[in-house]
Structure formats: structure tokens, C-alpha cells
Amino acid sequence: MSSETTIDEKSSETVETKPEIAKKEITPVVEPKFEKSLAEKVVSKFGTIVTIGFIKPNRIRINAKKENILDVATFIRDELNFDHAESVTGVDYPKSKEIEVVYHLGSYTEPQLAKQVLTLATRVPREDIPNPGHDSTRMPSLRDVFYSVEFHERECFEMLGVYFDGHPDNRRLLLPEDWADIPPFRKDFGIKGR
Amino acid sequence: MQKELISSHATNVFLGKLGDVLIKAIDKPLGYALNWGRLWSLWPVHIETACCSVEFGAASGPRYDVERFGIIEAFGSLRQCDLVVVQGTITRKMAPRLRMVYDQMPDPKYVIAMGACAITGGLYFDSYNVLPGIDGVIPVDVYVPGCPPRPETLIQGCMLLQEKIKRMKVR
Amino acid sequence: MITPLPPGIQLEKVDDRIMTLNVGPQHPGSGHMRLIIKVDGDYIVSCDPDPGYVHRGEEKMAEYRNYIQNIPHLERPVIHDSCNILYPYCLAVEDLLGLEVPERAKYIRVIASELNRCVYTLYWLAIYGIFLGHSTMFMWPVGDREFCIDLLEAMSGARVTHAYFVPGGVRNDLPANFEERCLRQIDYFEKRLKQYEDIFYQNPVLKQRTEGTGVLSRMDAIRLGTTGSVLRSAGVDFDVRKKEPYDVYDNLDFQTQVLKEGDSYARSRVPYLDMLESCRIIKDALKKMPKSGSVRTKLKPNPKGGNDEVYRRVESGRGSLGMYVVSDGKPEPYRVKISVGSFRNLICMPYLLKGEKLGNMPAVYWSLNYWPVEADR
Numbered sequence: 001m002s003s004e005t006t007i008d009e010k011s012s013e014t015v016e017t018k019p020e021i022a023k024k025e026i027t028p029v030v031e032p033k034f035e036k037s038l039a040e041k042v043v044s045k046f047g048t049i050v051t052i053g054f055i056k057p058n059r060i061r062i063n064a065k066k067e068n069i070l071d072v073a074t075f076i077r078d079e080l081n082f083d084h085a086e087s088v089t090g091v092d093y094p095k096s097k098e099i100e101v102v103y104h105l106g107s108y109t110e111p112q113l114a115k116q117v118l119t120l121a122t123r124v125p126r127e128d129i130p131n132p133g134h135d136s137t138r139m140p141s142l143r144d145v146f147y148s149v150e151f152h153e154r155e156c157f158e159m160l161g162v163y164f165d166g167h168p169d170n171r172r173l174l175l176p177e178d179w180a181d182i183p184p185f186r187k188d189f190g191i192k193g194r
Numbered sequence: 195m196q197k198e199l200i201s202s203h204a205t206n207v208f209l210g211k212l213g214d215v216l217i218k219a220i221d222k223p224l225g226y227a228l229n230w231g232r233l234w235s236l237w238p239v240h241i242e243t244a245c246c247s248v249e250f251g252a253a254s255g256p257r258y259d260v261e262r263f264g265i266i267e268a269f270g271s272l273r274q275c276d277l278v279v280v281q282g283t284i285t286r287k288m289a290p291r292l293r294m295v296y297d298q299m300p301d302p303k304y305v306i307a308m309g310a311c312a313i314t315g316g317l318y319f320d321s322y323n324v325l326p327g328i329d330g331v332i333p334v335d336v337y338v339p340g341c342p343p344r345p346e347t348l349i350q351g352c353m354l355l356q357e358k359i360k361r362m363k364v365r
Numbered sequence: 366m367i368t369p370l371p372p373g374i375q376l377e378k379v380d381d382r383i384m385t386l387n388v389g390p391q392h393p394g395s396g397h398m399r400l401i402i403k404v405d406g407d408y409i410v411s412c413d414p415d416p417g418y419v420h421r422g423e424e425k426m427a428e429y430r431n432y433i434q435n436i437p438h439l440e441r442p443v444i445h446d447s448c449n450i451l452y453p454y455c456l457a458v459e460d461l462l463g464l465e466v467p468e469r470a471k472y473i474r475v476i477a478s479e480l481n482r483c484v485y486t487l488y489w490l491a492i493y494g495i496f497l498g499h500s501t502m503f504m505w506p507v508g509d510r511e512f513c514i515d516l517l518e519a520m521s522g523a524r525v526t527h528a529y530f531v532p533g534g535v536r537n538d539l540p541a542n543f544e545e546r547c548l549r550q551i552d553y554f555e556k557r558l559k560q561y562e563d564i565f566y567q568n569p570v571l572k573q574r575t576e577g578t579g580v581l582s583r584m585d586a587i588r589l590g591t592t593g594s595v596l597r598s599a600g601v602d603f604d605v606r607k608k609e610p611y612d613v614y615d616n617l618d619f620q621t622q623v624l625k626e627g628d629s630y631a632r633s634r635v636p637y638l639d640m641l642e643s644c645r646i647i648k649d650a651l652k653k654m655p656k657s658g659s660v661r662t663k664l665k666p667n668p669k670g671g672n673d674e675v676y677r678r679v680e681s682g683r684g685s686l687g688m689y690v691v692s693d694g695k696p697e698p699y700r701v702k703i704s705v706g707s708f709r710n711l712i713c714m715p716y717l718l719k720g721e722k723l724g725n726m727p728a729v730y731w732s733l734n735y736w737p738v739e740a741d742r
Contacts, residue, residue: 148590
């Protein structure tokens with residue numbers, strides 16, 4: 001179980017302090033000035049509500065509280081012109097009793113942003129005995145902001161049990177109809193022989 | 195004695211026996227003929243279950259041309275089919291459907307398990323959603339190993355199946 | 366006398382005019398998925414895609430294998446595009462481990478990836494042909510595909526599951542005389558592609574059937590977050606190879622193919638035009654490739670990444686393909702997410718099929734460049 005302690009350290013680190021930026025020197029081709037300006041726009045609007053996870057070339061990570069995620073996402077869509085979601089990932093952190101939902105956002109309309117991928121992450125509480133759809137593992141759906149997250153959020157719901165409030169169609173997508181186990185991408189779901 | 199034979203009960207017995215006699219007499223040539231017919235018209239069901247369908251498609255392409263061996267490209271109704279080529283992984287969601295397809299097909303029907311996943315689960319032996327082989331779902335006639343099997347292997351599997359059909363007892 | 370239903374079960378109220386059709390998973394007009402289609406006469410009222418028949422839990426399995434062991438099974442979702450699906454994984458792991466890729470390996474990767482794009486697109490085109498009842502278009506691409514497969518087989522040793530890309534380069538060097546052989550094949554291939562244009566794309570029956578069906582407007586393509594040929598056929602100029610060049614794509618000579626119509630015909634034509642560009646890329650890369658040198662950076666056994674996360678994407682046969690790798694300092698990744706083009710294009714299906722004729726369903730369905738195994742992962 002030492003693994004989870006390390007990931008715990010990592011998660012607390014990303015929330016409070018910046019992680020090491022050793023990567024920046026390795027690829028000095030694109031100076032992340034533009035990325036920084038984008039991130040500063042978000043920070044100047046929301047202040048302490050959001051934290052910046054990292055700024056790498058072409059990649060920005062913004063952590064937000066789940067209560068504010070709709071505002072932050074709307075701001076990112078309207079002011080920064082990110083117009084679609086590439087993927088929605090759930091990452092399970094059992095030690096800190098949280099599940100991180102990560103949105104990778106991209107832009108087709110703004111040529112400047114074509115190479116940027118903005119990572120919008122939020123954390124939702126996690127319960128040891130999950131009851132998908134009926135427990136506290138829930139967050140507002142971004143489907144009204146980014147229409148393209150519809151199927152991704154459905155997948156995240158069945159794979160990690162994160163219920164998206166306001167999603168019109170929180171049905172099962174990939175798993176069999178008779179799936180009665182806990183959501184499979186949680187860390188306490190073990191697979192055969194491992 | 196003749197009277198007894200003519201009675202309806204005796205006629206039935208006689209006719210029943212006649213069937214046995216006939217079967218004994220023409221079983222071999224008729225069986226050969228039936229099997230010969232089945233041999234060269236193996237129609238696979240169009241059920242793709244995973245990525246091995248790519249190699250199945252290549253096998254019906256011009257280079258490998260599986261139609262030479264009497265196995266027709268899979269496009270048609272399953273009511274007219276007599277071969278299931280299980281093209282790869284069977285997940286827990288697909289397994290009931292595979293069984294349903296198999297049950298709907300008319301007899302005689304044959305099954306080729308294509309690819310490592312269909313045989314034992316293959317690469318996905320420890321996955322939570324993959325069956326460890328399809329033997330528990332439907333009976334298998336020929337196993338074609340490989341991940342994915344080359345089209346040549348599939349063709350060889352089909353020829354093995356034809357060998358098997360040749361020696362099968364007609365029911 | 367109607368027996369009361371057990372609690373919790375409700376009957377769906379059915380309109381007399383509406384009929385529900387299950388297209389798939391065993392249906393000549395569908396792949397490894399099910400479409401629950403409601404039709405009113407001949408017109409589709411609603412469509413509800415039901416994927417997941419090949420959901421094998423790749424992402425979960427990746428958490429139990431180390432970075433090198435993950436290579437063979439991560440390519441299985443698209444075995445006929447296996448180089449392209451391993452590409453973002455290798456790029457992400459290289460970022461995590463801080464590996465440098467030798468120059469020659471970068472070019473070899475580009476060549477392999479473009480050849481694989483042709484292999485994928487030809488297979489897709491073959492199925493599209495047979496879906497529309499054009500048998501010649503099944504036979505020709507499947508036959509020509511074998512020549513590209515031969516080249517890749519010479520490179521990697523396997524027919525479709527190459528496992529050729531590894532973090533830090535490629536597994537082995539090119540075989541002897543590869544360049545002449547490759548150039549000869551590509552010349553032949555370009556000649557063949559021109560014949561495809563005549564027999565398939567200028568075919569009046571095909572044009573009648575696919576032009577104007579399943580029209581996706583530019584704004585909707587952006588809003589739905591589509592990618593790849595679906596996006597480019599709707600007039601959005603977005604190709605990851607151009608916009609976020611990885612490896613050596615920035616000094617190769619090619620163009621992004623964009624069409625404006627957004628219908629099934631345009632969607633089926635963009636991958637074809639991409640194949641022509643792929644030929645150009647391969648020729649250019651063969652010219653510019655360093656003639657000798659190392660092709661692989663040696664890795665330590667059981668390499669470990671730091672506490673980091675990487676999201677890399679490439680342009681695959683079906684569009685942008687991203688890999689999100691989270692590491693926690695152990696030899697195994699903490700989480701791997703494959704963001705695939707097929708899954709992103711799936712959202713178009715209910716949208717495009719609504720109001721379409723049932724007979725046009727295969728034309729729209731397969732023109733979305735959708736590979737169900739990849740979408741299910």
C-alpha cells in the first residue's frame with residue numbers, strides 16, 4: 001500500500017504547490033508564455049477558487065472545486081474559446097478518498113489554440129462502498145457547456161461511479177447489462193490473478 | 195401369418211423396421227452425399243466479435259480467397275448459415291448474443307474458434323469482462339490459434355473442419 | 366386478466382406507427398455494436414447506439430503491467446492501425462521517462478505510421494464498399510492492402526499486430542533494400558488509387574446514395590467534438606500532424622485535406638485523399654531519412670516514471686488519438702486513458718441518423734470512420 005501514499009503526496013502537491021518544472025528545460029522549443037497568459041486569465045477571474053496544476057508547453061492544467069466547475073468551464077468556453085472536450089477521465093485516489101475527474105479540452109475554432117490541450121480537473125468525494133447514482137460521488141455535468149462530453153461522462157459514470165447531475169442520459173454504456181459489481185476502474189476492484 | 199402382417203399394428207412395425215433397414219443399406223452412400231454437400235457450402239454467420247474480423251476479411255479478399263475452399267464471404271441471414279467463425283474475444287456482453295445466434299441456426303452447424311481470445315481468453319486472460327474461451331458458451335469444432343491468426347491459418351482451420359465433416363456421421 | 370407487473374418494472378408505451386429495430390450485433394449492416402433504431406415507415410425517428418460488445422478493459426489491464434508490457438495489448442483495439450495507436454503511448458511514455466528518440470527512428474516511425482494509415486483506410490474503404498453493395502470496392506482495397514501489409518511485415522515481422530513502436534524508438538531497423546521496395550510499392554499504389562477514383566468515387570450510383578445523406582454542418586462538427594475525417598469533411602481544418610507536429614512531421618511536405626460538404630460522400634472521400642497524402646509523406650520521409658544510425662534508445666529494465674501526467678495525441682486513421690498516462694513513480698502506470706477517435710465520433714450517430722432513411726443507415730454509419738473495437742477498448 002506504499003503506492004497509494006506516494007500518490008497521496010502527489011495529489012496534495014498538485015493542489016497546493018507547483019510540481020517540479022524540470023520538464024520545461026528539456027523542451028525549450030515553445031516557450032510557455034502563451035500558456036501562462038491563458039492560465040493567468042483564469043486565475044485573475046476566479047482567484048483562489050482555482051489552482052494551476054502545471055504549465056507545460058501546449059498543456060495547462062487547472063484544478064477547480066466541483067462547486068465551481070460549471071462557472072470555470074463556462075469561462076473557459078466563452079472567454080478562452082476552448083470548444084470541445086477530447087476526453088473525460090476518472091482517476092481513483094482511494095487513500096485520499098477522492099476521485100479525480102479530468103476533462104481534456106481542445107479548440108477547433110481558434111487557430112492559436114489548436115495545439116493547446118487544457119486539462120480541467122476536479123475532485124469528487126469517494127465512498128468505500130459505492131452505490132452509483134445514489135451516494136455522494138457526484139458532480140455537475142458539463143454537458144450543457146461542452147456538448148461533446150455526453151458519451152464520455154456516461155462512460156465515466158459506469159466505470160467509476162461518478163454521477164453527473166444534470167446529464168440527461170446517465171445510462172450504462174459499455175459494461176454488460178447485468179453488471180452487478182462495483183465500478184471496475186476503481187482501485188479496489190481487483191482483476192483476476194493480480 | 196399374412197393376416198397378422200396386414201394388421202395395422204404390424205404394418206407400423208414393419209415400416210419402422212424398413213426405415214432401419216433402409217438406413218443400414220444406404221447410410222454410407224447417402225451420408226457421403228450429404229456430407230459432400232455440406233462440405234463445400236460452409237456459410238459463415240456475419241457475427242464479428244472482435245478484432246480477428248480484420249483477418250477474416252483479409253481471408254475473403256483476393257489474395258487468400260477463401261471461397262476456393264467453399265467458404266463464402268459472410269453476408270447473409272443466419273437462418274441460412276451453418277458455420278460460426280468466432281472472430282476473437284467474447285466479452286460478457288457478447289456471450290448471450292453469441293449463444294442466441296448459435297441457437298437460431300438450423301442444424302447441422304459447426305463452430306471455428308478463431309484467435310487466442312476465443313480459445314482461452316488469450317491476451318485478456320485477466321480482464322474482468324472477457325470469457326476465458328468460448329467452450330462454455332457453444333461447442334467448438336476447430337480451434338485456430340494465433341493473435342490474430344494469419345489468413346493461411348484460418349484457411350487451414352477451415353480445411354480441417356472439412357476433413358472433420360467428411361468423417362462425420364449423418365444424423 | 367392482466368397479471369400485475371412486479372414492482373420496479375414499467376412497460377414502455379409504444380406508438381403504433383413506431384417500430385423498434387435492433388441493428389446488430391449480428392447484422393450485415395453493423396459491426397460489433399448494436400444500434401437501437403426506431404423507425405416510422407422508412408424514416409429513422411431515433412437512434413440509440415449501444416456499444417460495449419468488445420469492451421475488454423484495456424485501461425484497467427494497463428494498470429497491472431509495466432510500460433513495456435503494455436505495448437502488445439494496447440495495440441489490440443485497432444490491430445490494423447496498430448502503429449498509430451501505439452504512437453501516442455510511446456510519445457507519452459517518452460515524456461514521462463525523459464527519453465530521446467534517435468533521428469532515424471523518428472523517420473521510421475513516420476513511415477510505419479503512414480503505411481499503417483493506408484492499411485487501415487483500405488480496410489475501412491473495403492467495408493464501406495461492401496456495405497453499399499459495391500463488391501469490387503471490397504476486393505480491390507483488400508487486395509492492395511496486402512502490399513502495404515507486406516512492407517510492414519518486412520519491417521516488423523508481424524502481419525497486423527506489429528508492436529513495432531517502443532518507448533525510445535522502434536523495435537528494429539529497416540530491412541535491406543527496404544527503400545527501393547517501398548518506393549516501388551508506393552508508385553504502384555498511387556496508380557491504383559487513381560483507379561479507385563474512377564470506379565468508386567465517380568460512380569453515379571454511389572454519388573446518388575451518399576451525397577446529401579447524413580449532413581453534418583461545420584458548427585455541429587465542432588460542437589459535437591468530432592475528429593478526423595468527420596471533422597475535416599465538415600470544413601474544419603484540423604489535423605494533429607499539422608497543428609501539433611510530433612516527431613518529424615513538421616519538416617515533411619504534405620497538406621491537410623478539407624472538404625466542405627459534410628455529407629457521407631465527403632466523409633468517405635477525406636480518408637481517400639489522406640491516403641494520397643500519406644504516399645507523399647512516405648516518399649518525402651524516405652528521401653530525408655538519415656541512412657544509418659541507431660533506431661532505439663536503450664531502456665533500463667523496469668523503467669519508472671516520476672509523479673507526473675502526460676497527455677499526448679497523434680492523428681490516427683480515425684482522427685486524433687490521445688493517451689493520458691498518469692504515473693505515480695512505480696514501474697506500472699497509475700492510470701492509462703485512451704481517448705479514441707471512434708468513441709468521439711460515436712456521438713454523431715444518433716444525431717446524423719435522425720430523419721434519415723433506413724436504407725441510408727449503412728452509408729452514414731460506416732462513413733463515420735467508426736471502428737467499434739476501438740471505441741469499446
